[in-house]
Amino acid sequence: MAVSILAGANSMPASSDKNLPAVVRDPADAVDEQHMGVMGNEPRTGLEDSELDQAVEDMFPRNPAKQRALPQGQDYTQASAYENVAYYMPALSSTYVDALDVMVLPSRFGFSAEDLQFTNPKSKLCFYPWVLYSGGQAAKTPKLAKRRNWLTRGDHDPRVTLIGDSGGFQIQQGTIEFEGMPTVDRMLRWLEDIATHSMVMDFPLATIASGGVDNHVQRLISEGIEMEKLSKQLGFDTGFLACLFQTTRNNRYYWKNRIPRKTKVLNIIQGRNERESKFWFQRMQQFRFDGWTFAGKHHSQLAMTCRRLIEMRDLGHLRQGQWLHFLGVSTLRVGVGLSMLQRALRSYTDAKDIQLSFDSGSPVDVMRNGYEAVTGVDMAPDIWSFRSARTRQAAHDGNQSPLNEIWEKGERTLDFKRTMTALGAHLTLDDFVDKPWAGFAISQTRKLQQVLLIHHNTHAFFEGFRHAYRTLDDRNILERPKELMCLPALLDAVFTSETPMQFIQEAERDLNALALAKV
Secondary structure: EEEEEEEEOOOOOOOOOOOOOEEEEOOOHHHHHHHOOOOOOOOOOOOHHHHHHHHHOOOOOOOHHHHHHHOOOOHHHHOOOHOOEEEEEEOOOHHHHHOOOOOOOOOHHOOHHHOOOOOOOOOOEEEOOOOEEEEHHHOOOHHHHOOOOOHHHHHOOOOOOEEEOOHHHHHHOOOOOOOHHHHHHHHHHHHHOOOOOEOOOOOOOOOOOOOOOOOHHHHHHOOOOOHHHHHHHOOOOEEEHHHHHHHHHHHHHHHHHHOOOEEEEEEOOOOOOHHHHHHHHHOOOOOOOOOEOHHHHHHOHHHHHHHHHHHHHOOOOOOOOOOEEEEOOOOHHHHHHHHHHHHHHHHHOOOOEEEEEEEEEEHHHHHHOOEEOOOOOOOOOOOOOEEEEOOOOHHHOOOOHHHHHEEEEEOOOEEEEEOOOHHHHHHHHHHOOOOOOOOOOOOHHHHHHHHHHHHHHHHHHHHHHHHHHHHHHHHHHOOOOOOHHHHHHHHHHHOOOOOOOOOOHHHHHHHHHHHHOHH
């Protein structure tokens, strides 16, 4: 939900019961499926009505042979379900991105490494133009920051939006050495070269509890800043203040040194509670960048997020052409809830074409969880979650069934929607058995299996959100979780109220109950 909406606590639950083995459907089950009303390639209606089928976007041929013969993959810019919605931005890993420039695939697959590039409009698999890439992975050192590949060369189709993250989290983790403004400048120049939209280098609050900010507190003390005294005066812990001070410094550097129109900069709002969020925003609003990113507890406290949006509106911070991004959340509720929020903002503020987005690396995480493949989405109103199944099984040795046919016992419910992918039509279950492919060493095979599963899982996420976005149509309102039933009306009330802060205060419990709904 938007903030379950925003809720993104568990970014991507896999199958609910790991003790249940993944199997391949018996063809004899087809009769039973027809009886149950479960179609093999949702959302096809199965009514042999071509107009109705098109209305629910039958984007993928049901026959695997026809799928493999397609000269070009799905173009998500043409999907009607993706009109006026918040975009899921897959956080691509450098392991995946770097591999595609040098990867050689078996000719029997019928596609190349170029087809695995999501931002390639000529891909045989799919074209999805909204992605996120982090300098925390790709620009850890000056040498790495100079490297370019298919994603960072900048010669994208004009429909592509690449959001660049600045690596502040990795600095706090210690995987990037922070050398002050030289580090900030390196990230800024990298972002200007590769990204359409770029986040400022914030120092997030997430690592305060684990001690990730302690060395920065001590560094600021050594510079003569009386952190303990300020902490007592202002009522904030020294970790929060260190993150605030350093982010302000970094913002100021961006403001003074960025090259105009090279990239659109997104300011960031942190906050673990309302007081921190408000204090942070008051200090950051001086930097009139090109949009905003919400981090911290903004993905789980909808009332807090709505207060900031009302302040932005009243201060003139919501303008035409702006982008709002929510960090680290990717549940189905998030996608639909943020889409509802976007529609309210477009209807009731000056930002008539404002665009919301959200990100996660969940497809990669699913692959790492035992070579699992996303199989579909369970859209029972009390569940709404992605499902996955383990591919690496000895029982699959020699099985030439398409990857799309793998499923997990317990999936066969009326509300389960299979997420068919182009790659899932090209590859078989046998392709993911732990054995070397012909002409490849076992280590090469495993690397290729990982990359292919990441693509499949990411594409399955695009399809999962396409299923979920269909419920934004009021004709499908009964398919929504109960938490999302009343969210549009509540958001409309927030942005039309003559006293919005009072309304948010009175509705805070309801707003946050929606935000904290299970994912």
